[in-house]
Amino acid sequence: MTDLAVETPVAAMPAQGTTGVHMTEKAKQRLKARYSAERRFRYLGLAAILFSLAALATLLVTIASNGFTAFQQTHVRLTLDLSAEQIAPVGTTDFTRIMQGNYGRIIGEALEKRFPEVTSRRDQRRLGSLISPGAESQIGRMVAADPELIGQTVQIWLPTTSDIDVFVKKQVDTTAPEDERRVKDIQVGWINALQASGDLELRFNTRFFTGADSREPELVGIWGGVVGSIYTLLVCLAVAFPLGIMASIYLEEFAPKNRLTEIIEVNINNLAAVPSIVYGLLGLAVFIGFFGMPRSAPFVGGLVLALMSLPVIIIASRAALRAVPPSIRHAALGVGASPLQTVMHHVLPLAMPGILTGTIIAMAHALGETAPLLMIGMVAFIVDVPVTPADAATVLPVQIFMWADSPERGFVEKTSAAIIVLLVFLLVMNLAAILLRKRFERRW
Incomplete structure (x- = not known):
């Protein structure tokens, strides 16, 4: 006799990922709730990360937008008469003697020549307030480094005061009434005249990286x-x-x-x-x-x-x-x-x-x-x-x-x-x- 192989049918197994034939309705609901909780947790984690990135980006953009302008400083170009009468006799090399020169008067005379129409004492004070007080020591160090400049006429870029600097950088409301602004209308006219002639511009603020602290904002350094x-x-x-x-x-x-x-x-x-x-x-x-x-x-x-x-x-x-x-x-x-x-x-x-x-x-x-x-x-x-x-x-x-x-x-x-x-x-x-x-x- 010939043995006949009898094939026994094998029960079909449920496909991977399906719920199975014996899963109850309550079990299906619990499984669905678990998957929903996992999705909510992932979404909350993603939202937390996005919120943190947005807060960090806001912080960095705010700091960069407020601080980027500090790397430039408004300067005015003036023609200075470094007369020996205001500084020291020609040939002087003593550092202390040169630094004691009357550089404030030299700057004032240069401004008066640039704007000869300014005659009143109040307007002259306003005109002098265009230039930073630190410009005097800047000129003194320049002359001390090269004493042969005594008695000569030179052109030099000098930093403006902080009020003029922030005005030029448009960091203040220029449309506000004059009595609410630190920069007056007559000074605005001088600024526009200097800009038109190319004698006022923003230059790299080297003093910010080479200087120390100061009471004047335009003179501070880190x-x-x-x-x-x-x-x-x-x-x-x-x-x-x-x-x-x-x-x-x-x-x-x-x-x-x-x-x-x-x-x-x-x-x-x-x-x-x-x-x-x-x-x-x-x-x-x-x-x-x-x-x-x-x-x-x-x-x-x-x-x-x-x-x-x-x-x-x-x-x-x-x-x-x-x-x-x-x-x-x-x-x-x-x-x-x-x-x-x-x-x-x-x-x-x-x-x-x-x-x-x-x-x-x-x-x-x-x-x-x-x-x-x-x-x-x-x-x-x-x-x-x-x-x-x-x-x-x-x-x-x-x-x-x-x-x-x-x-x-x-x-x-x-x-x-x-x-x-x-x-x-x-x-x-x-x-x-x-x-x-x-x-x-x-x-x-």
């Missing part, structure tokens, strides 16, 4: 704050970086796991969340009050910021050390290396990218701090660029704070421009952290 910030960050880095690494190595590699080390670890984590102004009060009481260190000095500011940055550096360094595989330690110990050699020659080099990333982020955070530095007196009005970390100075965030508190309209654009510079610094530091992590990162 270089003093930038140098103060650099000195402060160098002191902070010199103190916080080695101490943070040594503390993290000890706690992670050598410290016994007992109640004392647990208390230390908890306190380090808590110190990272302490408000920054508390560190300012600590620096005021310890460094200035007890040790008698100078106020408003980058050295003291760096020590205060180092105290604030230490917990962040320790936490980041410990995380980087913990990320190194234990097999690296076991292999080094297996070939006869001591525990210290294992850490210094094998573990630390592999953890250094993460340590550097955390350190740079901590330094970027310290760069933007204001409150602790206000407590130690770095809010002082400093007109000179610091030469050493012990000199009186301010930092860029404090500079922004002081300019934002000034009532003059010209400080508005200077404040926004300084914020742009600070954001560039922060962007560069964060970019450096990303590049270091990408360059040296190893995946285990």
Whole structure:
């Protein structure tokens, strides 16, 4: 007999993604509600991201629109008679003698020649208010650099006052009545005449990047704050970086796991969340009050910021050390290396990218701090660029704070421009952290 193969029909399985034949109506409703909740969650997350991007874009556009004009300054071209009677005898090379010249009178005579129809004393004062008071020192430095200019007639571009500058940049309501404007109608006529003759134009504001603070908005510069910030960050880095690494190595590699080390670890984590102004009060009481260190000095500011940055550096360094595989330690110990050699020659080099990333982020955070530095007196009005970390100075965030508190309209654009510079610094530091992590990162 021939065996006949009997085929047994196989029940058809439901296609993947279907609800199945045995799913009840309530189960289908619950599944539909779950999918709807997931979609709502995704939409809410997307809306949060879009809202954050819109807020960031609004902030950046507002700052850029208000601060971009500060990179230019209105200048007037005048023909100056650098007579020896107003400055010093021909051949004088003494810097002090040259800087004591009557440059205000030289500027006044040049304006009177340019506008001979101005005769009344009030109009002459208004005419003189076109030129910034800082123009006198500018001419003095030019003559001191080249004493042969004494007795000659030269053409030079001089900065205008802040009121004229913001008027030319159309940052004020030019249609307002005369008594509501700081720039009067007769001055508007002079401005139009200078523009028509090509003797008034917007030029790159080099003083903003090379000068220090001033009472006049058109004379302020950020270089003093930038140098103060650099000195402060160098002191902070010199103190916080080695101490943070040594503390993290000890706690992670050598410290016994007992109640004392647990208390230390908890306190380090808590110190990272302490408000920054508390560190300012600590620096005021310890460094200035007890040790008698100078106020408003980058050295003291760096020590205060180092105290604030230490917990962040320790936490980041410990995380980087913990990320190194234990097999690296076991292999080094297996070939006869001591525990210290294992850490210094094998573990630390592999953890250094993460340590550097955390350190740079901590330094970027310290760069933007204001409150602790206000407590130690770095809010002082400093007109000179610091030469050493012990000199009186301010930092860029404090500079922004002081300019934002000034009532003059010209400080508005200077404040926004300084914020742009600070954001560039922060962007560069964060970019450096990303590049270091990408360059040296190893995946285990």
